[in-house]
Amino acid sequence: MKFFFLYLITFFSFTATLYAQNACIKGKVVSQSGKESLPGVNIIQANGKGVFTDHAGLFSICKLEKGTLSIILSFIGYEKKIIENIEINSSEAIIDLGKIELKETSIQIPEINVVSTYSSDNIFSNRQTSTSNTISKKELELTRPIGTEETLKKVAGINVSGDMGISNRLNIGIRGSYPRRSEKLLVLEDGSPIAPAPYLAPEMYYNPPTDRLDGIEIIKGADILTYGSNTMYGVVNYITKLPPSKPTLGIHLSSGENGYMSQLVTYGGTWNHTGAELQILNKSFDGFQENSPSNIFNTTLKLYSEISKKQSIYFKLNYHQEKSKASYSSLTPFTYNLNPKANPFDADDLTTFRYAVDLGHHLELNKNWVLSTKIYATQFQRDWWRQENTLIKAKTAKLYLGEEIINERYSYLSEQTFGDNDWIRVGRVVNGRESTRARNRLFKTAGFQETVKYNWQTGNLSGKMEIGGKVHLEQFNDIEITNDSSRFARSGKLVKDNKFTLWAASAYIKHTLSYKKINITPTVRYENIEMHRFDQLAISQNPLNNGTPYFGSTKNTFNTLLGGMASSYHLIQNDKNFLTLYGGLYQGYTPPTSGFGFLSVNDGLVNSKPKEEDPINIKPETSFNFEAGTRGYLMNNFIATQFTWFSNNISNFYSAGRSEAFQSLGKINISGAEMVMQINLHNLLPMGKHELTLGSSATLMKSKILGGTILDGDLLKAKHTDASKQEIIDKINAAPLGYLVYVNGANGSDSLISRPLETTDFNNIKKIEMVFGQNGIKNNHVPYVPQRILNFSVTYSFKGFSIGGNYNLVESQYTDYINLNNETAEGAMGKLPSYHTLDASISYHFLTSEKKWLKGLTLYMSGKNLNNQIYMASRLHRVASGIMPGGFRQVIGGIKWNF
Template sequence: MLILFSISSIAGVLKGKVVAECGAEMNYVAVVIGEARSGYSDEAGNIFIKDIPNGTYNVSITTIGYAKLVIADVHINNTVTDLGLLKMEPMITIMDPFEIVYIRPGYSHNYHGSSNLVLQDELRRVQPLGSEEVLKKVVGVNVAGDMGISNRLNVGIRGSYPRRSEKILLLEDGIPIAPAPYLSPSAYYNPPTDRLDGIVIVKGADALTMGPNNMYGVLNYITKKPSLKPELSVALVGGERGYQSQFITYGGTWNNVGAELQVLNKAFDGFQDNTSSRIFNATGKVYADLGERSTAYVKFNFHQENAQATYSGQTPLTFNLDPNQNPFDADDLSTKRYAIDLIYKYKLGQNSVLTSTAYASQFSRDWWRQNTTLLNASAVRSYVGEEIYNAKYAYLNNVISSDDDYIRVGVVSNGRENTKARNRVFRVAGVKEEIEWSYSISEQFNGKLTVGLNAHTEQFLNQEIVADSSRFSRSGTIVKDQKYTLSAISGFIKNDFIVGRLSIAPTIRYEVINMRKYNLLAISSDPLNDGTNNYGSVLNTFGQLLPGVSLNYVVLDTNQNKFEFFGGGYNGYTPPTSSVGFVGINEEGTVDTSPSEESINIKAETSANFELGLRGYGLKGALLGQAAVFHNRIDNYYAAGRKEAFETLGAVSIQGIEFNASYDFGQLIKNGNHELIVGLAYTLMNSKILSGKLKDADLFKAKHTEATKIELIDKINLERTGYSVFFAGDSLVNRNLNYTDFDQIESIAFEFGEGKIANNSAPYVPAQILCFNFNYGYKGINLGLSYSMIGAQYTEYLNFNNETAEGAIGKLDLFNVIDANVSYEVTSKKRFLNAMTVFVAGKNLRNQIYKASRLHRVSSGIMPGGFRQINAGIKFTL
């Protein structure tokens, strides 16, 4: 009080707090006090500006995207003048796709259905290696490890198959970022978390307005906007295994135009031998308020990665001996991405706005991988030779191996290991128009109509090249040369009817898709090629109608307490990709993988999705939470998983419960400097394969142990009518089998449903996922601790409990991870330093290596996870 009195005796002090309409704190908002003083709100939205000469001023408060707030005739004298709580209203032209000004982590106010947020505060505290590290804490999300640092994302939402996240829609600032969202949605590009402001996960019917691949959920990365206050920010991080990162940004806002340049350089030696990566990412963006009627946003991005990214994992033997070893030193992945996004919003009238979006990207992926084979451990030395053995497999010395101990080695021909390239280029472009019209019929009856139209095109070039002269060769013979093209027109209509506390939003989406395939090698050698347009190509055209509805009912709504029920249902879909988009379904419902063009009729996988839940915040904002139950049924199921496909289209149901809540115990302490947040996220899931006949191409390529042989025979005999077993010569065997029959089996088709295989689960749908978070903050000091547990999960449709000898088949056991972080942040009023933060972040502190996935099946085996990594860094803002 004495200090405050001495300050006030010299001049006046102005204080207040700036929040958004929803009550969220708004940081770094510009405050101008006449011509006397100016400043910014702090990270919590608080205004505290001192040394203001006595007088009467007009105080203006501004930030990009929000209406200017002016408080007239504010009297300043030798006291503290408190403006109280100041609410800023968003302009109708605000850039919604990347606005993430929300209350402490919970859900998004922009969506009717269930959603979850990862906010900037969480990213800053945790200092994640990649996005998978924070996504594993989100309810309904399952992360399948791939030994990397999220450069290639592998997550499932509400039971979706997680390999390369190809079953979910990936966006950045509302714009698709998969290499080819329709033809090849596998996530070979994933934005570095260094340049993110947050992540939004959308799971309800709102996904219908956002794009294809909407049956499970949408993941929208929100990148950092240009700061209001011009500043230079530098973040330097170093850690174990050669981890280093340099992230430099400079930007600010001048005359309602914000601009920023971000440059990231990152290097990591990898968790295993020969798994290093080097990343360079540069982003430039401009965000401008062009008056009261329009807003524009432009973003350029360049991303380059050079990595020793292996496709080969561990066998049970090598996992137990040394999970850090990886002998494949010639695996080489090189990616480049160029992208430009443009968004323009124009106010058509008092209650209507037009949003125009254009985007284009090119992503190239050259991946040279050693050809591999599986050998019994006792045969490795004689197969590879002394030189290769001593360089790569000497750890096998003195190991007494059994018949079930296998090693994955490079294929050797003429004394040399060899390699094969899978090189791909993806080009994507699109334009989107969206109109929003808010209307009011009466005081109690309001609404908002949204209509969107999107024209989208893709090109995918796919080459395979073999080189047998050396494993380091980077040229050779082209053995596959394909081109795919796609054009899609989609549109949606959504009308949000608001009657008092009730909101009902019916939505309908329709898509028309034309996709074409060219076998360039075959076309080039065809003497009848007359040069006509699309000669030698095959075409598939189809449309999809997707209706949905969501509803909300607000039970309580005050400044610091709000609770609402929500629910909804919709039909989602996943369009057929390049690998499955040119097959046919005959009258019996059987899949034909080599049909004539007239017989190509594969349609999209579709779903019926339902959810019901409760969410909100209370106890003066200290308690936040969301709970939901969901049920998804997927039909027309063909692309089941890696090397697994339905011969007759299948159906799967996935249902579960999601619950997440957090409480800030710091509010119980009268001293407001304390923050003590405890959070819990819990997911309970169950799945069932309802129908369909499936073949597993890897089932008999795997090296079966006695345990897996016995388990398979027991499965067949237990539900005999569900298995079609063929011995040599394709002879069908209908009797019960003996264990000695295993070696005579040539192939098996298995059929699901009542009276067949009745109770099998879908792969990578763990029964339970739990995350507990603890975070304490006091005057710039922050301590964080998290515990994550992922329950046991099957990895293929036959639900093997036992593990095959190469590690491709078998149940994954429950595993858990403990992470911790500590940081200290200081702010400064010095001319050259605004703020500085130092931190230490520890990942997987117990260093308990676990089997994280078998994503690539026989091609790779076990993908380990749980390697400890400790990083430290400093960030300063000038």
């Protein structure tokens, strides 16, 4: 082994000398503030010839003659730098300029110039005091993810609970947050919120295609107080592509298994400090299951201009359209085991349209003061016709559905034998016909934000103060239409017509004090929210309607004051080593949504159906969060690492999950550790142009429900097996004070039962309330919080060639608050088994070629879930859906060409 290692060093050293046969200058370009690598920097010689820095910020200019040389470095968002009088004394000289620092312009827009995502060397963001993670442009280019969940699963602290193969609707949790539609998180694109309605309806029914992204930034800890609503768990900021430094036409074509096809055309460049780019994307996919194709069309116009040394503007327009046969219904255990690709619901149709505009302006008032203005607006329309479904025993399918329907869509049942616990999900049949229900929604949001930044310094003491204020408006229309004539009918009877409006005003102040190696950052945030609900069907039938704007509406208002403190200490700080200790504590909150924002609370007890005289007074869910950790780059970035311990204590907890709500407000704790390490062997060993990187991340979590009483609306609707019935009875008998069990009383009312239960009692149970706390249920875990998530990766590159692989392991996790181990017969409840995935990618980029038309060409192939291990991804929609499968293999190949 020792001789093999010596051989590798000798081989790489010899290879490196092959490229030192003429005069060269080389160096590495980094940002001045965070020392992060800057790829894509334009470096021009006096003769007009130039190069760009690579993904690690490195550059070299060779075939130089003896003499004196000057170079000019320029990069959008940074001050131009000129290096003069570089002496070249021989024809074989190699001059290393070392690290060249570029200073950020004070008018740089931080949300779109996220430097940490530029280079694969950066695993966290130096602009954040608290914990952060970054996914680089190079990683996205190598792995070619077909959806953002594919790449976010590698990030420490994130748990993916998919319900669709290419993550058109994002389902992730951060540090134990409920993952369904990522509704507990704040998701941004270039710093602007992209959920249909971030307060009223934060569910992620829009998720940007990865083809448009240059990187992703994940922010946790006290820093998220400055960003907006949903500040309890974390922020995901998608970074879209910046305009290229020189005029470029890009064509990106890819295709793969399961009818996957993607076509992206871009044109843009930078002219006199103004960068602009137009992107047009069309993407189609047949889906992993039957009857599940989707098509996406997305176009974006992006412009950034430094109109002077003291002013910059940013403008972005986006149009997004999706047409999918997206189904809400999924698999029972019987169907999952028999055919996980089965989907008989051919009449489900989802259509979305999104229009968005962002406008930003930065103005340097003087060297210490910068004023930033942002205006954003979106309109998102979601029309979703879903076939009405029901559960039947498989052995009754032919009788219930009829011969014709069986032959058309349930052929997988042929020649099967069925047991009593074999259930299937089918279209509901009434009078021989199936039907659909439309759940159509229209969202409109707009916001105006003003931020002032002030920098000062006195001796060794300096400060950065940031004051921000925002006004945010939302309107959400929610209608439902039914029909019973045909499952393909697209009109019918209006049965629901609700409108919601919201007005939110917020302000924050953040002040970072720095003294030598110590940084302390206190932050305070205030929000005032007013929301209204209109039952427009009921209002239309009210003869007393006097036409006033808020007639018949239900109103809720609340104020929230949040505080936080983050601190850091630079333990080591020099050219080759950077190690920081950091910590923070802050208050987080998730505001009430349209679903639970109009409830009444009296002495901690929630009234979910308040009468007219009951006050509407439910307040936000709140948390007290703490974290501490260390991060840094060691041995000239041979090792990059980040380790964090965190603890989130959440109170006033109501919205536990789908069909799960606390009747008396709950308390939970989620704590754990996040570890990230990247070993860049090429930064230690003499490997020349060879690069070898090993990466790993680990998430360790534990959770506990500390208090509250919860009612699970699906617990008794589920189709229980003998095993799940017995498990529930055993849980009740083991902790009788933790379960309030009601049966049908003699007079028809609910009767509380206090004796030990037998399995035969189960069918007589009408309601079960779970009581958590010291005298009740003590050791249950929060759903969708696996104890361990592990990820390992390896990447090798040489010149334009790159190859990499990734292994991901997610341990088992509960999906309900009762913590059922045994699965119910329709698949809505029960523990999810652990699973693992294996991905690999290979690409070649023609860096140098005698043929000019090859220079901008990249060829690649990428395989996802190569082990083809089908696993249970989630039970997110519970009784309404069942098991959502994942793990289907997908191989794609493509060509990318920049002219």
